[in-house]
Amino acid sequence: MHSIRMMTIADHDAVVRLMKETPGVMFRDADSQESTARYLQRNPGLSFVCEVDGQLVGCIMCGHDGRRGYLQHLIVLPAHRRKGIANALVESCVDELEKLGIFKSHVDVMKTNTLAAAYWESQGWKLRSDIDRFSLVRSGAANA
Template sequence: MFNLRVMTPADYDAVLALMQNTPGISLRDADSREATERYLARNPGMSFVAEAEGQLIACVMCGHDGRRGYLQHLLVLPDYRRQGIAQALTQRCLDVLAQLGIHKCHLDVFKTNTRAAHYWQGQGWTLRTDIDRYSFTRPGDENA
């Protein structure tokens, strides 16, 4: 059995360890403690963790721009996968977004992360083929 709760800044070390030990996840400067605290403060009550047996076993970060929601870093420890935890975390985020009147949500998956792509498609998410995402990084901040 697992328990879901809102992610807090105090969860950072455990979430970071989860990210570091999950294949397909890329850590950037934007994943620093300070940046994560800013993200949680800007999107209060929208990111969640799952715990079992006193251990943090999963997380998801969720935010919005006022019109669209965004999910990031949905991670579940391997021993706890296929138990509905990822689905429960995602649904919690989508419910919070809906309460804010936001009914469309996006997420990014690295093209090399076929396991994640398969998961999301199996959950009813649609791979967009009509748009490309462009990013700008200030010179000197290549790991932003």
């Protein structure tokens, strides 16, 4: 039986392990302990982990800008997939966002991550073809 609970900074190492072990998920400097602590502090109660028998088997991070929610790092260990864990994690985020008055959320998916795309699409998330994302990286921050 799995249980979902709020993510804290104490989960950082385990979440990084999940990220590094999962094809399709990028690990960036922005995922450092310091940046993650800042993220969780700015977005309290919006990121979650899933445990089975005390082992962390899934995670999701979520923030907002006051208008829209932004989900990232949805990961479930292969052995625990197709048991509804991702859906429970996503639901926890969108429920909390709704309590804050935020009813629309976005998620970025690498174009090569067809598995993730299939998941989001199957759950009713609409692939945007009307938007291109432009990003700026300040010089000297190659892995930002």
